[in-house]
Amino acid sequence: MAQPKKAASIWDVARLAGVSHQTVSRVVNGSPRVAAATRDKVLEAIAELGYRPNRLARSLAGGAAESVTVLTADTSLYGPEAALRGIEKAARALDWSVQISVLDPADTHSDADIIARLPRAGEPTIIMAHDEPGMRAKQVLLDQQPHAMVAIGPYTADELAASPWLVGMDDGKAAAEATRYLLDLGHATVHHLAIPTSTGTFGGGKAHRAEGWARVLREAGRTVPEPVPSGWTIAEAFKAVQPLVADPEVTAILCGNDHLALATMRAAHLAGRSVPGDLSVVGFDNTPFSAYTTPALTTVNQDFESVGRGAFELLRHRVDGSIPRPVPGWPEPELIVRETSGPPSS
Amino acid sequence: MAQPKKAASIWDVARLAGVSHQTVSRVVNGSPRVAAATRDKVLEAIAELGYRPNRLARSLAGGAAESVTVLTADTSLYGPEAALRGIEKAARALDWSVQISVLDPADTHSDADIIARLPRAGEPTIIMAHDEPGMRAKQVLLDQQPHAMVAIGPYTADELAASPWLVGMDDGKAAAEATRYLLDLGHATVHHLAIPTSTGTFGGGKAHRAEGWARVLREAGRTVPEPVPSGWTIAEAFKAVQPLVADPEVTAILCGNDHLALATMRAAHLAGRSVPGDLSVVGFDNTPFSAYTTPALTTVNQDFESVGRGAFELLRHRVDGSIPRPVPGWPEPELIVRETSGPPSS
DNA sequence: ATCAGTTAGGTGAACGTTCACACCGGGCGG
DNA sequence: CCGCCCGGTGTGAACGTTCACCTAACTGAT
Numbered sequence: 138m139a140q141p142k143k144a145a146s147i148w149d150v151a152r153l154a155g156v157s158h159q160t161v162s163r164v165v166n167g168s169p170r171v172a173a174a175t176r177d178k179v180l181e182a183i184a185e186l187g188y189r190p191n192r193l194a195r196s197l198a199g200g201a202a203e204s205v206t207v208l209t210a211d212t213s214l215y216g217p218e219a220a221l222r223g224i225e226k227a228a229r230a231l232d233w234s235v236q237i238s239v240l241d242p243a244d245t246h247s248d249a250d251i252i253a254r255l256p257r258a259g260e261p262t263i264i265m266a267h268d269e270p271g272m273r274a275k276q277v278l279l280d281q282q283p284h285a286m287v288a289i290g291p292y293t294a295d296e297l298a299a300s301p302w303l304v305g306m307d308d309g310k311a312a313a314e315a316t317r318y319l320l321d322l323g324h325a326t327v328h329h330l331a332i333p334t335s336t337g338t339f340g341g342g343k344a345h346r347a348e349g350w351a352r353v354l355r356e357a358g359r360t361v362p363e364p365v366p367s368g369w370t371i372a373e374a375f376k377a378v379q380p381l382v383a384d385p386e387v388t389a390i391l392c393g394n395d396h397l398a399l400a401t402m403r404a405a406h407l408a409g410r411s412v413p414g415d416l417s418v419v420g421f422d423n424t425p426f427s428a429y430t431t432p433a434l435t436t437v438n439q440d441f442e443s444v445g446r447g448a449f450e451l452l453r454h455r456v457d458g459s460i461p462r463p464v465p466g467w468p469e470p471e472l473i474v475r476e477t478s479g480p481p482s483s
Numbered sequence: 484m485a486q487p488k489k490a491a492s493i494w495d496v497a498r499l500a501g502v503s504h505q506t507v508s509r510v511v512n513g514s515p516r517v518a519a520a521t522r523d524k525v526l527e528a529i530a531e532l533g534y535r536p537n538r539l540a541r542s543l544a545g546g547a548a549e550s551v552t553v554l555t556a557d558t559s560l561y562g563p564e565a566a567l568r569g570i571e572k573a574a575r576a577l578d579w580s581v582q583i584s585v586l587d588p589a590d591t592h593s594d595a596d597i598i599a600r601l602p603r604a605g606e607p608t609i610i611m612a613h614d615e616p617g618m619r620a621k622q623v624l625l626d627q628q629p630h631a632m633v634a635i636g637p638y639t640a641d642e643l644a645a646s647p648w649l650v651g652m653d654d655g656k657a658a659a660e661a662t663r664y665l666l667d668l669g670h671a672t673v674h675h676l677a678i679p680t681s682t683g684t685f686g687g688g689k690a691h692r693a694e695g696w697a698r699v700l701r702e703a704g705r706t707v708p709e710p711v712p713s714g715w716t717i718a719e720a721f722k723a724v725q726p727l728v729a730d731p732e733v734t735a736i737l738c739g740n741d742h743l744a745l746a747t748m749r750a751a752h753l754a755g756r757s758v759p760g761d762l763s764v765v766g767f768d769n770t771p772f773s774a775y776t777t778p779a780l781t782t783v784n785q786d787f788e789s790v791g792r793g794a795f796e797l798l799r800h801r802v803d804g805s806i807p808r809p810v811p812g813w814p815e816p817e818l819i820v821r822e823t824s825g826p827p828s829s
Numbered sequence: 830a831t832c833a834g835t836t837a838g839g840t841g842a843a844c845g846t847t848c849a850c851a852c853c854g855g856g857c858g859g
Numbered sequence: 860c861c862g863c864c865c866g867g868t869g870t871g872a873a874c875g876t877t878c879a880c881c882t883a884a885c886t887g888a889t
Contacts, residue, residue, distance in 0.1 A: 144604035146845055157869045162847065170867060192602045193543045194845035197874050201847095212568055213771075222558055225585050234602055236582050239571050249533075256538045256580055257875095258490035371775050396772065403775040425559070426742065426772060429717050429749040492875055503839050508877065518837060540875035543844050603845095 145186035154182035165190055192234060202261050202456060205449065206236040208254060208274050209265040214369060215394070215424045216441050217265045220289055223445025224263060231453075236260075240270040248277045259285055261456045263448050266290035272335045287452040289444060290335070291345035302455065304448040304465070309349030311437045311470035315391055315419050316353040318472055323480045324389040324417065326354060329364040330378050330401060332393030346421065350391055367397055374400035382408045388416060388481040395420035395427045398434055402477065413479035423473055432476035443467030491532035500528035511536055538580060548607050548802060551795065552582040554600060554620050555611040560715060561740070561770045562787050563611045566635055569791025570609060577799075582606075586616040594623045605631055607802045609794050612636035618681045633798040635790060636681070637691040648801065650794040650811070655695030657783045657816035661737055661765050662699040664818055669826045670735040670763065672700060675710040676724050676747060678739030692767065696737055713743055720746035728754045734762060734827040741766035741773045744780055748823065759825035769819055778822035789813030 147165075151158040156175060163171050164179040171179075182188075196202060205228055209217045221237070228235050238254040245251060251274045255262065259282055266275045266288040278286040283302065291308035292300075319327045327350065334344040347364050354361045367377040374397040381387050382405045392398035398420030402412055410416050412432060420427055420436035427434040443466070450463035493511075497504040502521060509517050510525040517525075528534075542548060551574055555563045567583070574581050584600040591597060597620045601608065605628055612621045612634040624632040629648065637654035638646075665673045673696065680690040693710050700707045713723040720743040727733050728750045738744035744766030748758055756762050758778060766773055766782035773780040789812070796809035 144845095148845080158846085159848095159870080160868060163868090166847090170865095172867060175867080189599060191543075191845050193539045194874090195847075197537075197539045197543055197876090198845075198847040199874060212564065212571070218558065218564065222585075225558070225583065229585060229587070234582060234584070236580060237571065238580065239568075239575060241575070253535060371771055375775065399772055399775050403777055403779075406777045425717055426745055429721065429745050430776065431749055431752045433749075490875095494875080504875090505840080505877085506838060509838085512877090516837065521837080537875050540844090541877075543846090543874090544876040544878075545844060546877050 144191070145188040146191070147188070149186055150179065150182045150188050153186060154178045196257070203232070204234045204236060204256075204261065205452060206238055206255060206260050206262045207265070208238050208240055208251075208262060208271070208278075210240045210242065210268050210270040211369065212237075212239060214267075215396075215422055216267065216439070219441035220265065220445035220448070223442035223447075224449045225445075226442070227446040227449040240274055242270050245270045245273065248273075251277045252281065258282070261452050262286045263452055264288045266335065268333060268335055285452075285456050287448050287455065289448050293345065302451075304451055305444060306439060306467070306470055308345035308470075309352070311421070311439070311472075312346040312349030312391065313353045314349075314470070314472050315421075315437050316350045317357075318474070319389045319391065319417060319419065319478065320353065320357055320359070322389075322417065322478065325481070326359045326362060327389045327391050328362050328381055328387050330374060330381065330390055330392045330397050331364045331366050332397065333366070333368060346393055367393065369396075371396045371400045375404055378404050379408075382410055382416065385410075385415075389419075389478075390416065391419050392421060394422050395424035395434060395436055397421075398427075398436065398477070399430060402430065402432075402434075412477050414482055417478040417481075419478055428475065430477075435475045435478040436473055438468075438471045438473050440468050490537070491534040492537070493534070495532055496525065496528045496534050499532060500524045542603075549578070550580045550582060550602075550607065551798060552584055552601060552606050552608045553611070554584050554586055554597075554608060554617070554624075556586045556588065556614050556616045557715065558583075558585065560613075561742075561768055562613065562785070565787035566611065566791035566794070569788035569793075570795045571791075572788070573792040573795040586620055588616050591616045591619065594619075597623045598627065604628070607798050608632045609798055610634045612681065614679060614681055631798075631802050633794050633801065635794050639691065648797075650790060650797055652785060652790060652813070652816055654691035654816075655698070657767070657785070657818075658692040658695030658737065659699045660695075660816070660818050661767075661783050662696045663703075664820070665735045665737065665763060665765060665824065666699065666703055666705070668735075668763065668824065671827070672705045672708060673735045673737050674708050674727055674733050676720060676727065676736055676738045676743050677710045677712050678743065679712070679715060692739055713739065715742075717742045717746045721750055724750050725754075728756055728762065731756075731761075735765075735824075736762065737765050738767060740768050741770040741780060741782055743767075744773075744782065744823070745776060748776065748780075758823050760828055763824040763827075765824055774821065776823075781821045781824040782819055784814075784817045784819050786813050 147158045147161045150161045161179055164176050207221055212218055225235050262278055264275050265271050267290050275288045287302050287304055290305045292303055292305050293309055297303055316327050329347055329350050331347050351361050365377055365381055367374040378401045381390060390401055392401055398418050401418050405412050405416050412418055420434045423436045423438035427436050447465055447467055454460045454462045493504045493507045496507045507525055510522050553567055558564055571581050608624055610621050611617050613636050621634045633648050633650055636651045638649055638651045639655055643649055662673050675693055675696050677693050697707050711723055711727055713720040724747045736747055738747055744764050747764050751758050751762050758764050766780045769782045769784035773782050793811055793813055800806045800808045
């Protein structure tokens with residue numbers, strides 16, 4: 138098997154099988170218009186030479202794409218990472234290749250920088266639109282090649298209806314559910330440690346989780362405390378949450394994700410407040426570790442992997458109309474009650 | 484900027500600038516043999532048409548690769564994920580593109596399956612060789628295209644010397660350091676909750692962490708307890724570690740990574756054993772969350788990101804001899820003592 | 830003036846594939 | 860018996876680059 142020789146091309150196969158290169162191409166692509174005997178001869182030659190098609194040449198010649206580029210800003214976040222895994226699995230099943238391109242906020246100043254990340258114009262692309270670079274990339278691609286892109290991100294029902302290229306889950310609804318749960322437990326109000334919003338500035342129209350949370354509080358006639366902005370890292374969250382855990386009036390905190398929740402638990406512990414006795418903490422995303430913290434974290438499950446898979450299917454549909462539009466079949470967000478939440482002690 | 488038109492090619496630029504396509508190519512690739520005036524004309528035409536080179540065509544024509552494929556088996560593990568991030572950053576800095584291809588153990592039966600993962604023969608490849616599929620891929624690529632591959636994995640000094648294509652860190656030494664630390668604390672012996680080995684079977688020659696641990700115990704004349712094998716997931720670890728935490732004789736556990744350590748802490752808590760009072764727990768990798776568990780996890784820091792960067796540089800060196808061989812400049816593993824370790828209580 | 834050496838640039842053929850079309854023979858309806 | 864359609868196959872031109880080679884024109888020394 139170990140031939141250090143040059144890889145065989147379609148022409149080599151053609152010569153060996155005594156047919157034209159085009160016939161080989163037809164066999165490889167499973168065209169029905171080729172006689173069984175010829176097909177066998179070609180297949181035999183393919184096996185003998187160990188031929189396998191060259192993806193580069195295929196796309197160059199304008200054949201089917203068979204490749205996706207994923208644009209994301211932060212691979213260390215659980216959500217994007219899990220979605221990427223979903224995309225990769227779905228792509229692999231169909232033998233597509235996956236390219237990953239990270240949008241560093243530092244060198245994503247102009248639209249051209251984003252376009253330059255694409256290996257070629259028209260390359261099918263999935264964008265993780267959960268933060269500022271992602272949102273910008275989404276906008277650029279939407280202008281440039283709307284038919285060959287799909288964005289993953291939080292949405293509201295309205296947005297989803299208006300955007301046939303959007304895939305994701307209803308973060309607002311999920312946050313609302315978690316907030317309602319805490320209210321029902323008897324907490325006077327719920328505070329919010331927020332992840333950065335997609336627009337970079339806090340409290341903009343794109344903070345879906347914060348919106349769902351605020352809406353429920355308003356509907357219940359509770360005071361809506363100022364949400365506390367945090368960065369994405371645990372260290373930032375730990376710093377940001379200090380005033381919240383120091384305030385004895387605060388009895389419940391909804392955190393923008395499980396990492397922020399872990400930081401909150403740690404900060405509460407150091408401030409001498411017990412969880413869930415003095416303080417209820419609820420996370421977001423059901424990150425794998427969340428079931429194994431002590432106490433185990435109450436959180437909202439999000440099936441990012443399915444969303445990734447859905448994004449890939451939608452992309453296929455958009456880039457090649459012949460494939461049926463996939464129905465969004467991923468599970469709804471679901472509150473998972475574990476040990477960090479309970480009634481207020483007062 | 485939003486031109487839905489066909490992308491400009493080198494020929495379009497050539498026509499507009501009134502030169503030949505080859506001259507455009509020279510300008511794009513920064514060849515010195517082109518007059519300043521001509522260069523300016525070409526540059527202007529490039530700007531006007533928004534031309535950008537097509538990577539596919541470039542590689543097809545046998546130009547510089549400018550692309551890496553990363554072969555990995557599990558993207559949800561912290562180590563590979565961080566290494567991938569390092570590779571991506573280094574690649575992006577040089578404007579290389581990164582392709583990721585996941586080796587599912589389920590469909591990686593034959594060597595051909597692995598080769599099929601490559602977009603083309605001779606494609607520069609980095610392999611995460613920390614588990615069985617990874618090791619097999621390493622072997623296959625080594626046979627097939629040794630000059631265009633690099634493997635990331637744990638190593639011993641001997642292996643490193645013998646393998647110019649290997650990059651990684653000395654897991655054995657790091658485990659030894661952690662074990663020695665626990666022994667110095669006064670523990671009679673140290674138990675080990677082990678990650679799966681690269682060969683799939685436990686205790687084979689490739690369990691670097693387990694080896695370093697066992698070596699120190701032997702050298703200190705202590706009993707070497709049977710290591711407890713665990714899978715990669717937290718859930719598996721939680722199950723596997725039960726007998727260990729139930730045994731009051733066990734006062735110190737070295738865990739194969741931080742996720743296993745978290746599971747161990749959880750299991751200990753449920754078994755009514757306090758950490759570090761009754762039981763010391765030490766993790767591996769310094770996963771971001773490890774500083775924020777309660778109590779905070781003592782662990783061994785591993786700079787996977789630097790290793791990823793190093794792997795990329797080494798690959799460049801190997802694929803294009805003109806680039807100097809990089810010196811492995813990543814930091815040594817370092818024990819980070821936090822709150823889960825202490826002297827035995829007895 | 831002549832000639833070798835340099836410098837700036839052009840020409841044509843790869844690279845491995847697909848696409849659009851042309852071709853050929855046979856069965857079938859008229 | 861003629862023309863038509865159709866299954867099966869071949870031909871040539873893309874696709875956007877780079878590579879290897881060739882050609883002018885200009886230099887400066889003989």
